[in-house]
Amino acid sequence: MDNPLVKYLSKDGHVDKKILDQLAYNEKMAELGRLSAGVIHEINTPLSVISAASQMVLDEKGLSEFAIEMIERIHTEALRLSQLTRGLLSFAREEDGVTEETDVNETLREILSFLRYEAQKRSITVSEEFDYRLPGINADANRLKQIFLNIIVNALHAMPDGGSLLVRTSQCGDNFVNIRIADTGAGIPKTIINKIFEPFFTTKEPGQGTGLGLFITRNNVHALSGRIEVESEEGQGTCFSLYFPAIALQE
Numbered sequence: 001m002d003n004p005l006v007k008y009l010s011k012d013g014h015v016d017k018k019i020l021d022q023l024a025y026n027e028k029m030a031e032l033g034r035l036s037a038g039v040i041h042e043i044n045t046p047l048s049v050i051s052a053a054s055q056m057v058l059d060e061k062g063l064s065e066f067a068i069e070m071i072e073r074i075h076t077e078a079l080r081l082s083q084l085t086r087g088l089l090s091f092a093r094e095e096d097g098v099t100e101e102t103d104v105n106e107t108l109r110e111i112l113s114f115l116r117y118e119a120q121k122r123s124i125t126v127s128e129e130f131d132y133r134l135p136g137i138n139a140d141a142n143r144l145k146q147i148f149l150n151i152i153v154n155a156l157h158a159m160p161d162g163g164s165l166l167v168r169t170s171q172c173g174d175n176f177v178n179i180r181i182a183d184t185g186a187g188i189p190k191t192i193i194n195k196i197f198e199p200f201f202t203t204k205e206p207g208q209g210t211g212l213g214l215f216i217t218r219n220n221v222h223a224l225s226g227r228i229e230v231e232s233e234e235g236q237g238t239c240f241s242l243y244f245p246a247i248a249l250q251e
Helices: 004-010 017-058 065-092 104-121 141-157 213-223
Strands: 099-102 124-129 137-140 163-172 176-183 227-233 237-245
Touching: 017 065, 099 141, 104 124, 104 141, 104 163, 104 176, 137 141, 137 237, 141 163, 141 176, 141 213, 141 237, 213 227
Parallel strands: 124 163
Antiparallel strands: 099 137, 163 176, 176 237, 227 237
């Protein structure tokens, strides 16, 4: 580990070990992100070839119905994977940091597409109830993705034996966009629900979480001038509600 800050802090006996562990973890993830970006670029090249070649074959005459069906499937899946890798690259860019009009529904769809396999693996049914008249919000798209990703991943982890996840968007009056993310997981005990946004607070097993996810999530929500609320009942599930200022609709 070559980070000089980590080396310096390691000599200070008053620094919380969790901080050192988190710095080391952040450094590892940053390196993994750089490596992943290169791999994704390599994947995109053959995907583009597969997509173009399958389209050229589809333009040929005299193909059987079975051949057309199979080639269309290849073409569709190649396009889907290409969109997914582009989304991952966009999410990985740290330099964006641009606040602009953002489509909440589209951002949620992108995050849910990343997590579809994880949900299926856990036998979790994901339902989307999007208000398609929803106005945009002013947001850094990557910051918004991080918010949704943290909450939805937590929801999936709360349902190891399966369940259902509901993601709903709506307009709250004329001024706010509301996002509700509700799971049917284990729920949060009343004795600790007021602590879940505190830094380093976690109920996960050692090594399974840093306790920073919801702390960072709340800070990101506040940075976008929003607010976050949580309701939960043990054995019934948890619902996170997010509110962001809406961009006024043009008359």
